[in-house]
Amino acid sequence: LDAFLDAEDVLKVEGRLSRSSFPNSFKHPTVIPPGHHVTNLIIAHYHETVKHQGKGFTINEIRSDGYWICGLSRAVATHIRHCVTCRRVRRPVESQRMSDLPVERAEPTRPFTYCGMECFGPFWTKQGRKQEKRYGLLLTCFCSRAIHIEMLEDLSTDTFINGLICFIALRGAELDMNRLNVFLTEKQCDFVMNAPHASHAGGVWERQIRTVRSVLNATLLLSPDHCATMAIVNSRPLTADALDGHNRLEPLTPNHLITMKSTPALPPPGKFEREDLYGRKRWRQVQYLTEQFGSRWKREYLHSITTRQCWHSTKRNLQVGDIVM
Ligand SMILES: [Zn+2]
Structure with missing residues (x-):
């Protein structure tokens, strides 16, 4: 540094710019001790002067x-890390490592035993010559990822209950709020609310709504077509792995799993082989196919959802005393 004391006994840096025409304060900057309170005040002042523009800007301003x-x-860097304004403007949203799958998604169950549901819309539909708003109630199965859509005329509780009655009549009453709560208890349903504004926690149905929207936008007439939409979405392959190649099997779709509803999801005792398909005993054919579906569900689908596609690393949870905004 070649430090020296100037005429006023201030410690300065000699540097290599003595022949330049810059002002003396720039050619021979004053040495300030690190970590001192006054030093922190100087850094804070210049950080404020450059309107919180990051490390480089602040350093340049102090040096010049x-x-x-x-x-x-x-x-x-330490000062900026503790600066409230910078944190508010630039700090990314906190995230945490993606959690393990809940038991409802990792265990083979009958279709629509555990469901997620959400209303979406509105869509404009034609009734005769006038246009009317319609909403959709989407229920998606955690296990098979099959969907069921009911059309709602508005977003009231009554309409919702109507939609739910239709769903239960068609798919059975094994579904996983005050007037609504009573109704659901009678129908043997557990109702678990999602945290508000936490749509990432409902990826299962949010993703399905995106698929449904794209199909509906193509066909766009909700009232007669929601069954068709349902059929299209449920006939999508669950994985992309088995889609190419000559000897590929027919892709496994939610429709396969829905239509298997009358059979238990766990394989029954007994050994069922490919030859059973051509035998005369119909029940053996059915059991063989059941086993095939079950093992393919495990092999093709369950493996594909075990990987975490985002939020890979474990992070420190927020604690009392942390600055949050
Ligand atoms: Zn700042």
Whole structure:
């Protein structure tokens, strides 16, 4: 640094710019001790002066005004890390490692035993010559990822209950709010609410709504067509792995799993082989196919959802004393 004391007994840096025409304060900056309270005040002042524009801007401003702080870079970084304004403007949203799958999604169950549901819309439909708003109630099965759509005329509780009655009549009453709560208890349903504004926690149905929207936007007439939409979405392959190749099997779709509803999901005792398909005993054919569906569900689908596609690393949870905004 070649430090020296000037005429006023202030410690300055000699540097290599003595022949330049810059002002003296720039050529020979004043040495400031690191970690001192005054040093922190200087950093805070210049950080404010450059309107919280990050480390580089702040350092440049301090240097050009004739201060030489040892370990300046680290000191400024520390200051910015604790700066409330910078945190508010630039800090990314907190996230956490994606959790393990809940038991409802990892165990083979009959279709629509555990469901997620959400209303979506509105869509404009034609009734005669006038246009009317319609909403959709989407129920999706956690296990087979099959969907069921009911049309709602509005977003009231009564309409919702009507839709739910239709769903239960068709799919059975094994579904996983005050007037609504009584109704659901009678129908043997457990109702678990999702956290508000936490749509990432409902990826199962949010993703399905995206698929349904794209189909509906193509066909776009909800009232007669929601069954067709349901059929299209339920006939999508569950994985993309088995789609190419000559000897590929027919892709496994939610429709396969829905139509298997009358059979138990766990394989029954007994050994069923490919030859059973051509035998005369119909029940053996059915059991063989049941086993095939079950094992393919495990092999093709369950494996594909075990990988975490985002939020890979474990992070420290927020604690009392942390700054949050
Ligand atoms: Zn700041």
